[in-house]
Amino acid sequence: MGNEASTPYEGSTEVLEGRDIPSIVKYMKSKKCKKVFVMLGAGVSTAAGIPDFRSPETGLYANLARLNLPYPEAVFEINYFRQNPLPFYTLARELYPGRFRPTLTHTFVKLLADHSYLDTCFTQNIDTLERQAGVPGDKIVEAHGSFADQHCIECHASCDSAKMKAAIEKGDIVRCEQCKGLVKPDIVFFGESLPPLFQRTVPRLREADLLFVIGTSLKVHPFASLTDLVPESCPRVLINMEPAGNIGSRPDDVVLLGRCDEVVRKLARELGWDNELDREWRKTEILVPLDTLRKGNTGSEEIVAESEKEAVAAKHTEPEAAGDSEAAVAKEEARVEAEVEKLTEQIAKTLDISRDVSESGGRSETVETKPPETSSSVMSTVTGASAASLRGQSHERVTSTPTPDPEGLKEQKEKEKEKL
Numbered sequence: 120m121g122n123e124a125s126t127p128y129e130g131s132t133e134v135l136e137g138r139d140i141p142s143i144v145k146y147m148k149s150k151k152c153k154k155v156f157v158m159l160g161a162g163v164s165t166a167a168g169i170p171d172f173r174s175p176e177t178g179l180y181a182n183l184a185r186l187n188l189p190y191p192e193a194v195f196e197i198n199y200f201r202q203n204p205l206p207f208y209t210l211a212r213e214l215y216p217g218r219f220r221p222t223l224t225h226t227f228v229k230l231l232a233d234h235s236y237l238d239t240c241f242t243q244n245i246d247t248l249e250r251q252a253g254v255p256g257d258k259i260v261e262a263h264g265s266f267a268d269q270h271c272i273e274c275h276a277s278c279d280s281a282k283m284k285a286a287i288e289k290g291d292i293v294r295c296e297q298c299k300g301l302v303k304p305d306i307v308f309f310g311e312s313l314p315p316l317f318q319r320t321v322p323r324l325r326e327a328d329l330l331f332v333i334g335t336s337l338k339v340h341p342f343a344s345l346t347d348l349v350p351e352s353c354p355r356v357l358i359n360m361e362p363a364g365n366i367g368s369r370p371d372d373v374v375l376l377g378r379c380d381e382v383v384r385k386l387a388r389e390l391g392w393d394n395e396l397d398r399e400w401r402k403t404e405i406l407v408p409l410d411t412l413r414k415g416n417t418g419s420e421e422i423v424a425e426s427e428k429e430a431v432a433a434k435h436t437e438p439e440a441a442g443d444s445e446a447a448v449a450k451e452e453a454r455v456e457a458e459v460e461k462l463t464e465q466i467a468k469t470l471d472i473s474r475d476v477s478e479s480g481g482r483s484e485t486v487e488t489k490p491p492e493t494s495s496s497v498m499s500t501v502t503g504a505s506a507a508s509l510r511g512q513s514h515e516r517v518t519s520t521p522t523p524d525p526e527g528l529k530e531q532k533e534k535e536k537e538k539l
Contacts, residue, residue, distance in 0.1 A: 127367040134371045135354055143356060143373060144389040147236065147329065156327045157228055158345060159242040159249070160335020162359060166380050167219040169246055186210070197272065197310040204292050204301055211287050211304065216247045216266050223380040224333060224358075225252035226400040230392055232258055233399075238327070239320055243335060243342050245306045252403055260320045262313060262342050264306040269293075273300030313341070324348040330355045334379045337364030358382045 134151075135142040146152050161169075183191045186206040193199040194206050229252050231237040237258050242249055245265045250256060261267070269278045276297045283304065286293045293302040307313055324330075327349040336359075337343040346355060346364055354371040357363060358379055367374050375382045387396040 128370055128372065130370060132371050134352055135373070138371075138373045140375070140385055140389050143329075143354070144386070146354065147390070152236070152328045154238040154326055155231055155236040155329045155331065156238055156324060156349070157231065157240040157331045157333065158335060158342070159224075159228070159240065159244060159333050160337075160359075161244060162334025162336075163222060163224045163379050164219070164244050164246055164248055165334075166222045166224070166378070167246075167248060169214065169219055169244075183210070192309060195306070195308045197308040200303065200308060201272070201301065204303070205290075207303065208287060208290060208292060211266075212290065214246065214266075215284065215287055216251070217284075219246060219248065221248040221252035221400075221403045223396060223400055224383045225249055225254070226396055226403065227383045227387060227392075229253045229399055230387070230395060234392075236329075239323060241317075241320075241342070241345060243339065245304075253399065260314075260317055262307075262317045264304070264314060266304045266306070268305045269302055270305060271295035271298060271300045271302050274298040278302045321345065321348065325350065327353045329353060331358065332356065332363070332366060333358045333383075335359065335363060336361075337366075 132138060132142075135146055147155075183194060183206075186194065186209060188194055188206055189199075194210055200207055225248050228237065228240050228249060232255055237254075239260055240249060240254055240258055241260045241262055243263050245261065245263055247265050247267050249259050250267065269280070269283045270276060271278065274295060274297055276295055278293060278295070283293055283302065285291075294300065295302055305314075324345060325348060330346065330349050330353055332346060332355060335343075337346065343364060346366060349355065351369065352371070354373060355366050355369065356373045356375065357366040358375045358377075360376065360378070362374060362376070366372050384393070384396070387393050
């Protein structure tokens, strides 16, 4: 099934009033638009800091030379993984959930679900950011798998998420407790079949009323072929940096070129969801533990809600706590200042004696003199190691100075008085 670029359709629209955002929104608000499908590609997650695969200089494949692979794609080949799993585990550490925050586009998909538009979100991405954004698990089809679960590649026994995460962070290889086979996250490697859920869900595209295709070049099949399965009467909206596939060849295709988050913002504003988009996206500042992202688990929303409650409670106690904290800081600063002044005075006296003695001359003996006493808190509070260096300097000066001659010192003081 092909999805090659074709000649753009230049005739009039049949379902939409125009090929622009206001026309899309007007259609969404009509009774005709009930089932919205979404296709997400790597371009959605690049704004979160996750590299895509094929960009010439910044893509994932372009930065895999350090793993000494025979060719970049080998890191995702099941046969190569059997021989050498270490490169994949090294890469997985950089991509593992918890290091990246969902984007505005991920949040927009959540709003589609919140407003009862979203039927299914098909995603090529393995980063689970849809789940972290709060998109219901039963609305997500991870076409290429994800980090949400992990199994043995031999006996298919499940592995504990916490164990897998700890192993990846340490760079350890996980072995199955039952058969000692290699364990990997449920990411679809080259040479593996796509998830059964993907196969079961694809036919539902025949019922689509609207399709959003966001952040994908539509070059990887069979995912790219999904755009051809929606009815001819279904508007297809491409949001991407450049044209992709054959979108634009049908009467009601809309091509919105630009950064995904920026275009989505315009859509949300036209829908009246602008404030809601910001509010929901702010919730994603709270990273959701991986074990709540397992397939079919909706616990992420509960965690966000609980975190919000804690934030509200903290806000109510914030003034008092802040006041106590400021008072404590002020008290500590006053104490430190007093100790520093005392320390400075002691050092100054020591240096004065040293200067007087060096000017008056004296015996060449040295004496052991203890440095001024200081508390550990002062030593750590004075900028950098300045207090420690002062302490060392004062000790060095005293121990290397001749012992003062009482008579010479008396004469020197008399001379100082005369000068005054």
